[in-house]
Amino acid sequence: MFELLNEVKEINPLVLHYTNEVTINDCANITLAIGASPLMSYSYEEAEEIIPIASSVVINIGTMNSSHRELFVKAGKIANKHKKPVILDPVGVFATPSRSLLVKTLLNEVKFDVIKGNAAEIKYIGGFNVKGKGVDSFDDDENIDDIIKKVAKKLECVVVATGKVDVVTDGDKIIKIHNGTPKLKGITGTGCMSASLIGSYLGASNEILNSAAMGVLTMSLCGELSDIDNIGIGSFKVNLMDNIYKLNEDKLKESSRVEVF
Amino acid sequence: MFELLNEVKEINPLVLHYTNEVTINDCANITLAIGASPLMSYSYEEAEEIIPIASSVVINIGTMNSSHRELFVKAGKIANKHKKPVILDPVGVFATPSRSLLVKTLLNEVKFDVIKGNAAEIKYIGGFNVKGKGVDSFDDDENIDDIIKKVAKKLECVVVATGKVDVVTDGDKIIKIHNGTPKLKGITGTGCMSASLIGSYLGASNEILNSAAMGVLTMSLCGELSDIDNIGIGSFKVNLMDNIYKLNEDKLKESSRVEVF
Amino acid sequence: MFELLNEVKEINPLVLHYTNEVTINDCANITLAIGASPLMSYSYEEAEEIIPIASSVVINIGTMNSSHRELFVKAGKIANKHKKPVILDPVGVFATPSRSLLVKTLLNEVKFDVIKGNAAEIKYIGGFNVKGKGVDSFDDDENIDDIIKKVAKKLECVVVATGKVDVVTDGDKIIKIHNGTPKLKGITGTGCMSASLIGSYLGASNEILNSAAMGVLTMSLCGELSDIDNIGIGSFKVNLMDNIYKLNEDKLKESSRVEVF
DSSP: OTTHHHHHHHHOOEEEEEOOSSSHHHHHHHHHHHTOEEEEOOOTTTHHHHGGGOSEEEEEOTTOOTTTHHHHHHHHHHHHHTTOOEEEEOTTTTTOHHHHHHHHHHHHHOOOSEEEEEHHHHHHHHTSOOTTOOOOOOOTTSOHHHHHHHHHHHHTSEEEEESSSEEEESSSOEEEEOOOOGGGGTSTTHHHHHHHHHHHHHTTOSOHHHHHHHHHHHHHHHHHHHOOTTOOHHHHHHHHHHHHHHOOHHHHHHHOOEEEO | OTTHHHHHHHHOOEEEEEOOSSSHHHHHHHHHHHTOEEEEOOOSTTHHHHGGGOSEEEEEOTTOOTTTHHHHHHHHHHHHHTTOOEEEEOTTTTTOHHHHHHHHHHHHHOOOSEEEEEHHHHHHHHTSOOTTOOOOOOOTTSOHHHHHHHHHHHHTSEEEEESSSEEEESSSOEEEEOOOOGGGGTSTTHHHHHHHHHHHHHTTOSOHHHHHHHHHHHHHHHHHHHOOTTOOHHHHHHHHHHHHHHOOHHHHHHHOOEEEO | OTTHHHHHHHHOOEEEEEOOSSSHHHHHHHHHHHTOEEEEOOOSTTHHHHGGGOSEEEEEOTTOOTTTHHHHHHHHHHHHHTTOOEEEEOTTTTTOHHHHHHHHHHHHHOOOSEEEEEHHHHHHHHTSOOTTOOOOOOOTTSOHHHHHHHHHHHHTSEEEEESSSEEEESSSOEEEEOOOOGGGGTSTTHHHHHHHHHHHHHTTOSOHHHHHHHHHHHHHHHHHHHOOTTOOHHHHHHHHHHHHHHOOHHHHHHHOOEEEO
16 A cells, blocks of 8 residues: 555545644644645635535544534535545543534534544444434443454544544544654644544545555654654654655655555 | 642533633643643533532633633623632723723622733733723833733732733732743734633632743743744744643743842 | 834734634744834734733634624724724635635725735735625636735735745835745744734834835744754744744845845
């Protein structure tokens, strides 16, 4: 799947973001760094016009801006209509009932190709009663791999659960990524940027599972490569952008620690 | 008061921001750098849900976004109801009547624990007729320490006036911070980030005066440490994040220049 | 025209931005780096209050935020009323009908001093039917210099067309800037930041053509100076800020490659 990196750089897909105001600049820069083109819109008026020219659409609910809630749902539905791949980043879905409700609405109104969250977020989402598919509860001792596979099957999409080990699955096959560094949680937006990377790969390829895996692998591996010499988080962020910009297939082959089941 | 730094790192308080779109990313990253967790929301719907789980609330009126004015007042009132510490950063309060009016409304509707501004902003706020406490005017030759003390007494909160020397007071005791560098005015958001740092300390401690002092001391000291070798402002900002991330009690003891009266 | 740099640093003009949420922080920092003061507002209420105290006004439609469309038109009109120089950055004007319409409305309602876009955007705008000045179409083999001059004459303002060579014209005189690097397209916001730089020069000087040229020259030259040693884009952005901060008249004289016709 490492060859997808060159496809991004050749195809230069347009990754349209409906995202939060905190990490919007970082998402644009990481999309450029990997070789795709970012576009950000907060416009109800142009949603129907701009989504048809996008290669993929990323929806991220980070700040829950009251002015954008309906826009995000609308954008997802239009993306579906035009068969554009859509990625959901359900930031903090279990933090408030408002977030849960918005994510539930999104899941019921929009067919997502990839949903990316941390393991707790994915587990929480799996418990939703969506599209008439009942409420699930998971046992505490249930294996996280099994849970994530169940969620992927239920929501009929690829699911990415980030963590110490990132787990990616289409409900059947599982890809595990063992690269990473705790520093990635030391700066804001690495989760949001992972979704931008997934959107970049998905905008250049039809391989949904591999695109999702490449997105998180790119972030986890480049984070690992950037965490050198007791570095501070200001320098770490600069390094991260540099390493993603300089990533190539050779480095992927050399340093990736990926398992496929 | 230097021990408060470790309390932040141990407690990892959740600092909820209602802030401007210019420096929102920097505020999130500085909150992470000091060891707290940032959360940003522009949602009317989740205000009542999310404030109860926050450790402290920062309100910053920087861009005066018409869509957020009422949200910021609402958030302050909910924070009061749930006894969460609230910090106000009245950016540019005297620049326009709209800013003055919003700040006056905030002061009348919300009980703040800390108000942080530059000396001119604090002096201006002190002249407001708030909560029936008349209009004050200050003599030009009146000592700035005395003015800030008066403002703190009138508004019944801790007041931070930043400048060449930062002055922090609860109306009685005064803490003066002599660290700093003019470079801190050479990048945007160092004022906003100071409020985030105050919010981080205040989310981990009940000592309001010391938390406010630690917030501005952290910024002023780390700014000073970052201003090396005729540095440009791009590198200065990276250094600033690194130094805040690496700050510890020993460095505070070694390099702080603080007076207490 | 290089002496304008010192005028910015002496006068420290206030550059008011009505801009997108993606690059708003970078625009603020670049404005500080060149020696001006940034101010960002998303407030309908304070537009009439704050524009009179601004030195120049930058309008950038980047995210097409539905909440800000009318504000941006309003701000342009108020700027005209108070004879403040206004700069338009019509980001992606031909990407969607909504963008075209907003730019056309802005051109009909507001008299701009400078319009800055890439060559394609400028050409597209030149074809608008604005202020009763008919629809133009350009021949494919028509010289880009001639097209940009025509657009400047039609819109009665200085026009900046960025590209491998930046072209600046008032419809009569042409200034060409040969500095630059492809890396400037590798990070988001260098176009937006160029508009902030033009606003900074224009806030300090009445020479519209030279101010516009200095704005793009500053970006293109400092970009060129920052592109060293197979640099990644994270470090490139830091360098760019450093080089703009450190730019002086000697460096301008030494390294600028400017033609005037």
